[in-house]
Amino acid sequence: MKVYVATDHAGFELKKKIVEFLKEEGYEAQDCGPFEYDKNDDYPDFIKIAAQKVSEDPENSMGIVLGGSGQGEAIVANKYPGVRCALFYAPVVPAGSTDVAGTKSTDPFEMLRLTREHNNSNVLSLGVRFFTEEEALKAVKLFLDSPFSAEERHARRIDKIKKIEEEICKPT
Numbered sequence: 615m616k617v618y619v620a621t622d623h624a625g626f627e628l629k630k631k632i633v634e635f636l637k638e639e640g641y642e643a644q645d646c647g648p649f650e651y652d653k654n655d656d657y658p659d660f661i662k663i664a665a666q667k668v669s670e671d672p673e674n675s676m677g678i679v680l681g682g683s684g685q686g687e688a689i690v691a692n693k694y695p696g697v698r699c700a701l702f703y704a705p706v707v708p709a710g711s712t713d714v715a716g717t718k719s720t721d722p723f724e725m726l727r728l729t730r731e732h733n734n735s736n737v738l739s740l741g742v743r744f745f746t747e748e749e750a751l752k753a754v755k756l757f758l759d760s761p762f763s764a765e766e767r768h769a770r771r772i773d774k775i776k777k778i779e780e781e782i783c784k785p786t
Contacts, residue, residue, distance in 0.1 A: 621657070622680075622681055623653050669697050680742050688739035723752065734762040
């Protein structure tokens with residue numbers, strides 16, 4: 615599996631550690647930049663490279679994109695056909711409480727498993743201001759190790775997303 619990694623200045627140091635971690639885990643990791651720290655760089659310039667690569671082979675590649683909040687990075691990545699980018703920096707629902715859906719989770723990392731299992735997300739966006747290095751590496755590993763369930767209802771929904779992309783991206 616090839617994993618494309620990109621960031622802006624906010625995630626510059628963590629990106630290098632993630633690329634190294636991915637290689638240690640046996641992934642073919644490609645650093646999509648930046649390659650020098652520049653506090654004035656713009657995340658779209660680098661995120662678009664990783665997203666384009668995943669878009670070219672969304673079934674056999676994945677991406678990890680980083681930024682201060684991860685929000686803009688997810689927005690850029692999701693502009694590309696075939697990319698299903700999930701943003702992660704979820705807080706824990708306190709033990710004993712119930713969320714608005716009537717369920718509870720005391721594990722913030724469960725979202726990573728669910729986005730892979732239900733949405734077959736192929737790009738992960740991390741808001742680096744919300745993680746320790748250890749948490750970020752745990753998130754990357756869990757995201758990449760979690761399989762898509764291929765359950766009919768989830769596959770059906772992804773097919774609908776693909777049809778929307780085809781309709782929107784049709785040449786006029």
